[in-house]
Amino acid sequence: MTEPVAPAAADAPVEAVAHVEAKAVALLLLMAALSVAFLLYVMYARGVFEITQRLVLISDDSEGVIPGMDMTFAGFPIGRVQRVELAPDGKARILVDVPRDDAKWLKTSSVFTLERSMVGETRIKAFTGMLEDAPLPPDAVRTVLRGDTSAEIPRVVASARAxxxxxxxxxxxxxAINNSLANLEAATGRFAGKYGLLGGALGSDAEAQKLIVTLDRVNGLLAKADQRVFGKKGLMDDTQAAVIQMNAVLKDASSTLKKLDAVLAEAQQVGANAKVATKDLGALRAEVDASLRKVTRMIDEINRKWPFARETELKLP
Structure with missing residues (x-):
């Protein structure tokens, strides 16, 4: 008879890990320490522990401005918006914290802008033209300039419509432009006519021809007048001859008067010869009268030939 087989012995129980609770607590503490370290690092990276100074920006509208957005200078973030609040006067107050290390870029002459484009987020920018100016004090209040692209669209559309x-x-x-062009075309057409610019200025070739005929007549008259006055045997020649004759007569009269002066002087010095001097004076008087008559005739001749007659009075001495 076969003997029954004994059942297999049960497996031995697994030995328990020593200090399980302690290791679990240590692991939890390590995870908590890592979380705290990560949180502290993030806070440090966000500048929570930096020494900052407050800047208050005043704007009519704070649309698009949210806490945590950066304020940039030359493209670099130098400040962060902490909160946005409504002032009693109805304007928006944007509170910006600027690290002390970056506050050196902000001066009393700095300008702050709030730019909102059609596509993209709103940006706050700081501009400093004079870095030698005094630094911006803490808790300074500045008005921000708005540069809203969408607000310019209605004005641009209105300008385009106009x-x-x-x-x-x-x-x-x-x-008016078409009328002016038509008039200009008509004027240029007249310029292309027979008389060119003259016809265009006077309005037609007929008027230009009349003007040319008139000018020809005037030129003919001027030529005749010039020949009559300055030509051979003209008025100027007659006048010149008369002047020459007059000069000769005046010379005769001058010589006669000189003789008269000599005779008068002799008559005053020699009283005994008064009768002879009187006869000489009569002869000289006759010569003076003859010379004066010659002068009178020459003057009358000049007045007759010269177009500008004038009265000439000759008084006897």
């Missing part, structure tokens, strides 16, 4: 209306007015068939 431009299109003006262009339509200018290109109509009855517009």
């Amino acid at each position: 431009l299109l209306e003006n262009l339509d007015t200018m290109t109509r068939s009855d517009s």
Whole structure:
């Protein structure tokens, strides 16, 4: 008879890990320490522990401005918006914390802008033109300048509409520009005529021809007048001859008067010869009268020939 087989012995129990609770607590503490270290690092990276100074920006509208956004200078973030609040006067107050190390870029003459583009986020920028100015004090209040691109769209559309209306007015068939172009075309057509610029200036070739005929007549008259006055045996020649004759007569009269002066002087010195001097004076008087008559005739001749007659009075001595 076969003997029964004894059942297999049960496996031995697994030995328990020593200090399980302690190791679990240590692991939890390590995870908590890592979490705290990570949180502290993030806070440090965000500048929570930096020494900052407050800057208050005043704006009419704070749309697009959210806490945590950066304020940039030359493209580098130098400040961070902490909060946005509404002032009693209805304006928005944007509170910005600026690290002390970066506050050196902000001066009393700095300008702050709030730019909001059609695509993208709102940006706060700081501009400093004079780095030698005094530094911006803590808790300074500055008005921010807005540069809203979308706000310019209605003005641009209105300007474009006005431009299109003006262009339509200018290109109509009855517009002033078209009328001016038509007049210019007519004027250039007249310039291309027989008399060129003269015909265009006077309005037609007929008027230009009349002017040319008139000028020819005037030139003919001037030529005749010139020949009559300055030509051979003209008025100027007659006048010149008369002047020469007059000069001769005046010389005779001058010589006669000199003789008269000599005779008068002799008559005053020699009283005994008064009768002889009287006869000489009569002869000289006759010569003076003859010379004066010659002068009178020459003056009358000049007045007759010269176109500008004038009265000449000759008094006897």
